Amino acid sequence: ETGVTQTPRHLVMGMTNKKSLKCEQHLGHNAMYWYKQSAKKPLELMFVYSLEERVENNSVPSRFSPECPNSSHLFLHLHTLQPEDSALYLCASSQDYQGLNSPLHFGNGTRLTVT
Amino acid sequence: DQQVKQNSPSLSVQEGRISILNCDYTNSMFDYFLWYKKYPAEGPTFLISISSIKDKNEDGRFTVFLNKSAKHLSLHIVPSQPGDSAVYFCAASAGDMRFGAGTRLTVKP
Numbered sequence: 040e041t042g043v044t045q046t047p048r049h050l051v052m053g054m055t056n057k058k059s060l061k062c063e064q065h066l067g068h069n070a071m072y073w074y075k076q077s078a079k080k081p082l083e084l085m086f087v088y089s090l091e092e093r094v095e096n097n098s099v100p101s102r103f104s105p106e107c108p109n110s111s112h113l114f115l116h117l118h119t120l121q122p123e124d125s126a127l128y129l130c131a132s133s134q135d136y137q138g139l140n141s142p143l144h145f146g147n148g149t150r151l152t153v154t
Numbered sequence: 155d156q157q158v159k160q161n162s163p164s165l166s167v168q169e170g171r172i173s174i175l176n177c178d179y180t181n182s183m184f185d186y187f188l189w190y191k192k193y194p195a196e197g198p199t200f201l202i203s204i205s206s207i208k209d210k211n212e213d214g215r216f217t218v219f220l221n222k223s224a225k226h227l228s229l230h231i232v233p234s235q236p237g238d239s240a241v242y243f244c245a246a247s248a249g250d251m252r253f254g255a256g257t258r259l260t261v262k263p
Contacts (some may be wrong), residue, residue: 082198143198145190
């Protein structure tokens with residue numbers, strides 16, 4: 040399997056639940072990202088990992104917790120979310136972090152609904 | 155602070171004609187610009203890019219133009235095809251990549 044794979048594709052969770060989103064990249068890239076896409080808004084960068092080290096956390100609430108166990112896998116742990124957290128969560132990878140001519144390769148996203 | 159703006163949420167074009175998608179940015183430090191295309195239920199896919207040292211980059215039916223003095227980026231698709239119907243995002247990078255909100259292109263047969 041090639042590219043960036045995200046699971047699950049759809050997730051419905053209550054505000055008291057704990058769930059995790061999973062991302063796997065098969066491209067040999069060194070950087071991985073979590074983005075949030077809300078309706079009619081630009082993609083918002085949440086977290087960046089470069090060589091398995093977190094390099095950016097864009098003021099994301101602590102109810103979102105990322106984990107990067109190795110260069111191919113990225114998780115987003117979710118707990119006590121709010122209804123306004125409902126969105127499409129996209130994982131992406133790139134050859135290098137902040138590398139020129141290093142486009143992002145996206146997964147198909149997880150559509151999250153918080154009830 | 156939205157540094158990358160796509161002011162047209164939608165665009166409709168007849169098949170065979172030119173589609174022109176526009177993007178404006180505010181950060182003069184951006185040195186790498188990209189266009190992504192997104193179909194429903196899929197993630198964005200990279201389409202074409204341009205670095206700030208160029209003003210034009212062409213790949214088949216797709217051409218990206220960069221006007222640094224105006225801080226303006228455009229994507230031309232010619233001829234447009236129904237399969238080009240998608241949401242197009244522009245992005246700009248000075249390290250971190252910033253995205254516009256997208257323009258939905260509809261190409262009518």
